[in-house]
Amino acid sequence: MAKMDLRRLRYFVAVAEERSVGRAAVRLRMAQPPLSVQIRKLESEVGTPLFRRGTRGMELTAAGRALLSRAREALALTAEGFEAARAVAAGRRGRLSVGYMFALAHAVLPRLVPELRRSLPKVDLEFIELSASTREARLLDHSVTVALCMPAIRHSEIEVSTIGKQRLMLAMPAGSQLARAAAVPVRKLQGRPLISLPGPAEDPATSVVTSLLRRHQVSMPVANRVETAHSALSLVLAGEGMAILPACAQLGCPTGVVFRPFLDADDAIDVAVCWRRDSLNPLVRNFLKCAEKVIRQA
Amino acid sequence: MAKMDLRRLRYFVAVAEERSVGRAAVRLRMAQPPLSVQIRKLESEVGTPLFRRGTRGMELTAAGRALLSRAREALALTAEGFEAARAVAAGRRGRLSVGYMFALAHAVLPRLVPELRRSLPKVDLEFIELSASTREARLLDHSVTVALCMPAIRHSEIEVSTIGKQRLMLAMPAGSQLARAAAVPVRKLQGRPLISLPGPAEDPATSVVTSLLRRHQVSMPVANRVETAHSALSLVLAGEGMAILPACAQLGCPTGVVFRPFLDADDAIDVAVCWRRDSLNPLVRNFLKCAEKVIRQA
DNA sequence: TTTTTGCCATACCGAACTCGTATGGGTGAG
DNA sequence: CTCACCCATACGAGTTCGGTATGGCAAAAA
Incomplete structure (x- = not known):
């Protein structure tokens, strides 16, 4: 009574559809007698005939029809x-929370998102903007599964895969004297106020900038510390100083701010995908594939 | 791979809910080792681990959660x-088309329908009004499953169960002289025009009436032939004549028409449930029970 | 550390189930 | 009347399942 074997249901559906034990047996690649036996067992299990036996085959009874639709659904459901x-x-398939830094929003997301949707159509995607100071915590407390970072996070619990580089550029007001040239010598920055991103000296986000300046023996007073590239650009526009930012930041940059490369430096900052080392979410790997693909063709 | 045994799914659900093979085994009234084996077989069948084994029990993986909800549905569906x-x-359960004659609509349906809904809640009921001349055909062509008839249908393919009787009464205009008395002697009908229901002389519907008149040696000219008791009452109201109808017809009767019993006759007409003899719809039997119950308590 | 405890996994055996072959039986068609 | 068709029954072989006994591992207790 409490058998409810799916095999029986599969047999039942086949017989119901073929309206014949023999034909159903062919379809199921088995002999006719055992199929006949299984159907009768199912009927005794249910407690009522499911077929009317005629000389020309089997026909469903009303009770059989009631079972048929549900049997089909049950089979489809287990297969699914x-x-x-x-x-x-x-x-x-699954759910993936993607954290990203603002500076990458315009540079990467417009190409990454369609690619993700295309290659992982059944994945439920969520995008969360991260600030420089909270990105680690958001990964560690699972509020994001992967983070698009620039530069990479360094943390013993966090794994990193570098997927690209962004050259550092100088962001300044459009009217600035330095903006007249196509490229700026680093030494011209001497003494000018700097809008700086946060983090300790060890933080590569700023250390790339400081090492660039140190190498050219240039010092810039820190005029402001801000959380995101976006804020930095606002302050640049406000005339508070200049910022040294990855090239991609200029894609979301307000008019009135211009970017120039350095004449004598091509320092770059890593773009990386970061995730918890103990994450066993296989989506991370697929996300990485997509991200690499998008970056490569850029 | 193509096993998909429901037993395995039942085991899987139990283990998932108990978060422990041991406890699930207790619930399933079986030993722990075979359950453990079945779970592993299921995992190898699906091709991926469904549980994370800890020292404190088993915990579902994301893949396991994906399967769990569907497994539950599939189990519920087959049970259903x-x-x-x-x-x-x-x-x-099922679908039942009930045909009824108009004269019974007010007398029987208001009590029968609630009773049917109460005792057969999952049955899909449909009510169809039948006219005297088509009721047989509607039964025979399956457009109704059972018919509430008055009188019973006589046909070799149709089975009949009499569930009550209705006394014949005289329907006449309210102002009629015969209406002054509480009961009417049959002989007073002599020569008055009769509104007659259809059918050949053999039809019991009319033969009950004709036999009543013949017994009292009374003859009434047939003024009109109509299809339903409702039409007969309209013509009575219009002054076309009188009608001899079952008592229940007065329930749907327009003001201006009155019913009187006969002083010296208590002829009655059968109320019956009729259905195809070859109908194997078990609903017929249950319908009959309800109908008898309703009539009995009337 | 060592012991104990709790839980899952493996091994083996007896029982049940399923499937295939062979065969019977009932019903229309030729 | 025979043939053809289809489903039902019988029996033996192989597979699978469940129970008992036991191993192994890790966390909690001593």
Whole structure:
């Protein structure tokens, strides 16, 4: 009574559709007698005939019809369940929270998002903007699964994959005297106020900038510390000083601010995908593939 | 791979809910090792781990969660399918088209319908009014499953169960002289025009009336032939004549028409449930029970 | 550290189930 | 009347399942 074997249901559906035990047996690649037996067992299990036997085959009874639709659904559901489990395990399905730094929003997301949707259509994507000072915490407390960072996070619990580089450029008001030339010598920055991103000296986000300045023996007083490249650009526009930012930041940059490369330096900052080392979410790997693909073709 | 045994799914759900093979085994009334084996078989069948094994029990993986909800649905669906098949076979579920003659509409339906809905809540009911001349055909061509008739249909393919009787009464205009008395002697009908229901002389619908008149040696000229008691009452109201109708017809009767019993006759007409003899719809039996119950308490 | 405890995994055996082959039986068609 | 068709039954072989006994591992207790 409490058998409810799916095999029986599959047999039942086949017989119902073929309206014949013999034909159903062919379809199921088995002999006719055992199929006949299984159908009768199912009927005794349910407690009522499911077919009317005629000389020309079998025909469903009303009770059989009532069972048929549900049997089909149950079969489809378990098949779907298996497939869903496989898809989740393979990272083709699930939920993925992507954190990103603002500076990358215009440079990467417009190409990355369509690519993700295309290659992982069943994945539920969520995008969260991260600030420089909270990105680690957001990864560690699981509020994002992966983070697009610039530069990479350094943390023992966090794994990093560098997917590209962005050259440092100088951002300044459009009217600035330095903006007249196509490229700026580093030494011309001497003494000018700097809008700086946060973090300790060890933080590579700023240390790339400081090492660039140190190498050219240039010092810039820190006029402001801000959280995001966006804020930095606002302050540049306000005339508070200049900022040294990755090239991609100019894509979201307000009019009135111009970017110039350095004449005598091509320092670059890493763009990286970061995720918890203990994350067993297979989506991370697939996300990485997409991100690399997008960066490569850029 | 193509096993998809429901037993495994049942085991899986139990383990997932108990978060422990041991406890699930207790719930399933089986030993722990075989359950452990079945879970591993399921995992190898799906192709991916469904649980994370800790020292404190088992915990679902994301893939396991994806499977769990569908497994539950599939189990519920097959159980429901079995139950539905049983319900259909027992006549507690399905579709039932009930035909009825107009004269019974007010007398029987208001009590029958609630009773049907109460005792057969999952049955899909449909009510169709039948006219005297088509009721047989509607039964035979399956457009109704059962018919509430008065009198019973006589046909070799149709089975009949008499559930009550209705006394014949005289319907006449309210101002009629015969209406002054509480009861009417049959002989007073002599020569008055009769509004007659259809059918050949053999038709019991009319033969009950003709036999009543013949017994009292009274003859009434047939003024009109109509299809339903409703039409007969309209013509009575219009002064076309009188009608001899079952008592229940007065419930739907327009003001201006009055019913009187006969002083010296208590002829009655059968109320019956009729259905195709070859109908294997078990709902018929349950319908009959309801109908008898309703009539009995009337 | 060592012991104990709790839980899952493996091994093996007896029982149940399923499937295939062979065969019977009932019903229309030729 | 025979043939053809289809479903039902019988029986033996192989597979699978469940129970018992036991191993192994890790966290909690001593």
